[in-house]
Amino acid sequence: MGVALAALLIDNLPKIDAGMAGLKNIDYVLRKLAWMRSQRIWPNGLRYLWTDAFGLVLLVSLYGALNEEPYLDGAMELVAEVDRVLGRKRGIRIGEEPDRDGQYFHYLAMWLYALGVLGRYEPAYHNKGIALARAIHRPFVVPGRGVIWKMKEDLSGPYPATASAPLMRSRATSPIGSSTNKRWLTRSPR
Numbered sequence: 001m002g003v004a005l006a007a008l009l010i011d012n013l014p015k016i017d018a019g020m021a022g023l024k025n026i027d028y029v030l031r032k033l034a035w036m037r038s039q040r041i042w043p044n045g046l047r048y049l050w051t052d053a054f055g056l057v058l059l060v061s062l063y064g065a066l067n068e069e070p071y072l073d074g075a076m077e078l079v080a081e082v083d084r085v086l087g088r089k090r091g092i093r094i095g096e097e098p099d100r101d102g103q104y105f106h107y108l109a110m111w112l113y114a115l116g117v118l119g120r121y122e123p124a125y126h127n128k129g130i131a132l133a134r135a136i137h138r139p140f141v142v143p144g145r146g147v148i149w150k151m152k153e154d155l156s157g158p159y160p161a162t163a164s165a166p167l168m169r170s171r172a173t174s175p176i177g178s179s180t181n182k183r184w185l186t187r188s189p190r
Contacts, residue, residue, distance in 0.1 A: 043074070049082065050107050072122070091103045091139075103153060105149050
């Protein structure tokens, strides 16, 4: 389940144009981004993986729409900053604030998607996403039962407050098309 989800998110991404219809009003998007920066909301505020994942997709989409290098550079700088602030030996912490500890599966899935979008232009980020998916798969996925939605920061077990929570059930609904995915799905994550 988890590997299939990661593979779908990384290799079978929808076209940026279809997924980012809001970018049709580029001036509005750029004004909002400038306002967020001036208010130190994003990308220069405290790191929060969920927001950073959406922001990464936005920056890459702006690069795709405008073909202006600063957006691609900003996207790569954002990944480096997330790695620096939130990155852990295995996985990525929820956020920078003390109460944002642990790792959420759905935050990591969104980050994998964002890395896949960036990987369209910079293939090293595609590989980074695959490495992350492999690192987090085994701790989160309970074969045949589901996915633990929140883990301790070091992935040593379920987050204490959620240890008795039911597992998330998921199923891939799209076919896995690329040969990369087929090879990834047949290997055991390490």
